[in-house]
Amino acid sequence: MSSAVIASECKRRRTFAIISHPDAGKSTMTEALALHTRMISEAGAVHGKGGRRATVSDWMEMEKARGISISSTALQLRYAATGDPDDFPHVINLVDTPGHSDFSEDTYRVLTAVDAAVMMIDAAKGLEPQTLKLFQVCRHRGIPVITVINKWDRPGQAPLELIDEITERIGLIPTPLYIPVGIAGDFRGLLDRRTGDYIRFTRTAGGAKIAPEETMTADAAAAREGDAWTAALEESELLAELGQDHDQEMFLAGQTSPMLFTSAMLNFGVRQLLDSIIEYAPEPKGRKAIDNVEREVTDPFSAVVFKVQAGMDTSHRDRLAFMRIVSGEFERGMVVTHAQTGKPFATKYAQAVFGRDRSTVDTAYPGDVVGLVNAMALAPGDTLFIDPKVQYPPIPSFAPEHFSALRVTTADKYKQFRKAIDQLDAEGVVQVLRNDVRGDASPVLAAVGPMQFEVVTARMKAEFNVDTVIEPLGYSLARRTDEQSADELARQRGVEVFTRSDGAVLALFSDKWRLQFIEKEFADLTLEPLVAAAD
Ligand code: G4P
Numbered sequence: 001m002s003s004a005v006i007a008s009e010c011k012r013r014r015t016f017a018i019i020s021h022p023d024a025g026k027s028t029m030t031e032a033l034a035l036h037t038r039m040i041s042e043a044g045a046v047h048g049k050g051g052r053r054a055t056v057s058d059w060m061e062m063e064k065a066r067g068i069s070i071s072s073t074a075l076q077l078r079y080a081a082t083g084d085p086d087d088f089p090h091v092i093n094l095v096d097t098p099g100h101s102d103f104s105e106d107t108y109r110v111l112t113a114v115d116a117a118v119m120m121i122d123a124a125k126g127l128e129p130q131t132l133k134l135f136q137v138c139r140h141r142g143i144p145v146i147t148v149i150n151k152w153d154r155p156g157q158a159p160l161e162l163i164d165e166i167t168e169r170i171g172l173i174p175t176p177l178y179i180p181v182g183i184a185g186d187f188r189g190l191l192d193r194r195t196g197d198y199i200r201f202t203r204t205a206g207g208a209k210i211a212p213e214e215t216m217t218a219d220a221a222a223a224r225e226g227d228a229w230t231a232a233l234e235e236s237e238l239l240a241e242l243g244q245d246h247d248q249e250m251f252l253a254g255q256t257s258p259m260l261f262t263s264a265m266l267n268f269g270v271r272q273l274l275d276s277i278i279e280y281a282p283e284p285k286g287r288k289a290i291d292n293v294e295r296e297v298t299d300p301f302s303a304v305v306f307k308v309q310a311g312m313d314t315s316h317r318d319r320l321a322f323m324r325i326v327s328g329e330f331e332r333g334m335v336v337t338h339a340q341t342g343k344p345f346a347t348k349y350a351q352a353v354f355g356r357d358r359s360t361v362d363t364a365y366p367g368d369v370v371g372l373v374n375a376m377a378l379a380p381g382d383t384l385f386i387d388p389k390v391q392y393p394p395i396p397s398f399a400p401e402h403f404s405a406l407r408v409t410t411a412d413k414y415k416q417f418r419k420a421i422d423q424l425d426a427e428g429v430v431q432v433l434r435n436d437v438r439g440d441a442s443p444v445l446a447a448v449g450p451m452q453f454e455v456v457t458a459r460m461k462a463e464f465n466v467d468t469v470i471e472p473l474g475y476s477l478a479r480r481t482d483e484q485s486a487d488e489l490a491r492q493r494g495v496e497v498f499t500r501s502d503g504a505v506l507a508l509f510s511d512k513w514r515l516q517f518i519e520k521e522f523a524d525l526t527l528e529p530l531v532a533a534a535d
Contacts, residue, residue, distance in 0.1 A: 003298035021128035074369035116281035123156030156184030284367035301328030321375030349373035400446035433498035
């Protein structure tokens with residue numbers, strides 16, 4: 001494959017995720033984006049709201065009951081940006097982030113697969129805890145952020161208040177590309193700060209269709225909207241005086257954030273969001289391997305697995321590994337090498353997955369996300385390649401804060417239990433810790449959030465038909481130690497030593513005072529903090 005083709009495929013690709021607090025409208029926006037790119041003809045199709053039924057596993061039931069997204073998948077949209085003279089269709093990969101705060105480790109992995117993030121904020125609520133957490137991950141990884149103030153059709157804060165809040169609380173300077181005309185709750189249209197034009201929206205019944213828009217000159221807007229237009233104009237001028245205009249370099253450096261105002265529900269401002277993603281979000285770039293050598297996008301195929309998932313559908317039990325392509329062209333059927341084992345991996349079953357729909361992928365390029373079926377050997381962070389060999393740095397794991405013993409309650413299911421534990425461990429659902437005292441029948445699970453344990457028991461039952469119980473342990477933090485220190489540590493009260501499945505020796509402590517005491521008493525013991533993503 002010629003590198004010119006790959007370079008041009010990269011040029012038209014954008015890969016991003018929406019980060020938001022639950023309820024800010026991420027699902028609604030995802031649908032609105034699908035509607036605008038004509039993936040679907042009416043809102044309600046992707047998330048099954050339009051009365052669609054699908055076979056779902058118990059696990060999916062749990063996801064539905066809790067209204068959270070446990071699965072992480074990717075939606076590929078094709079879109080010809082407005083004003084593009086050649087009608088050049090862009091390819092937008094929207095990678096879905098898990099929605100619950102408990103899933104930060106998962107979310108972190110997903111965010112290693114994107115080149116930009118859209119931070120979606122509810123106009124009435126402003127910055128919320130989950131948004132802040134996710135934003136910190138983006139900042140940590142150097143992912144540029146586009147800010148979207150959603151639900152502008154409902155009463156909320158003033159644009160300048162929201163801008164101040166973001167600047168003050170997270171030190172990110174919003175540079176609005178558009179200013180809403182009409183206060184929150186009276187969304188009439190947008191002032192395009194670059195052209196000075198007015199884009200007026202018209203509601204459609206139930207917001208199910210793309211909202212028609214009409215572009216008007218400033219004079220026509222002033223005549224039509226009166227004070228609402230004048231207010232928007234004044235806000236825009238004030239921001240210009242403050243220097244809050246879009247600057248591509250500062251955006252890519254994570255200092256500023258292009259800002260938009262939308263109503264995902266009414267489909268207002270969605271086209272503008274798509275256009276802004278095309279115009280400003282970076283195209284896929286090469287990546288540094290562990291030997292510090294950069295693999296360029298035009299080099300032979302390579303990809304990083306960022307998520308492994310099983311049990312999406314009980315009717316055909318399988319295991320999917322999602323990879324983000326870093327370089328080269330992917331062709332279904334290609335045999336690639338798994339860097340971690342050196343073994344060949346056949347890609348006969350490559351799929352694009354979104355929600356419950358799957359379709360076969362034949363070719364894919366850097367930035368694309370492809371699901372590989374039956375990927376039993378693959379784990380998050382693994383590299384796949386075509387010669388020459390490349391291996392990307394592993395995805396750092398989070399410092400777990402919750403620890404529970406897992407016990408099988410049906411005696412004759414021990415074999416399945418072990419198999420299930422190994423699988424969930426390999427997928428990175430939880431970390432699995434063992435020691436001689438507890439034995440193999442009762443491993444200890446370590447996770448960032450306690451909901452991860454529920455995922456384990458639910459999947460044990462749904463996929464392996466094994467009943468298990470979770471017994472929370474009185475530990476709240478872990479330190480990495482070594483064999484030399486292990487015996488002394490194991491003798492201490494409120495401390496237990498384990499070996500993690502990757503071979504790391506971990507000491508668990510009941511609380512930070514216990515840890516501090518031991519650190520003081522036994523200064524020569526090895527006790528290192530585990531990597532936290534936000535470090
Ligand atoms: P999430 O994925 O971020 O958790 O949010 P989701 O899209 O599910 O939206 C949460 C709620 O907010 C939904 O209402 C949704 O309709 C509503 N919503 C999303 N975007 C907008 C918007 O731009 N304007 C207004 N007014 N509402 C919006 P719900 O009552 O919980 O669900 P439903 O009955 O509408 O399905």
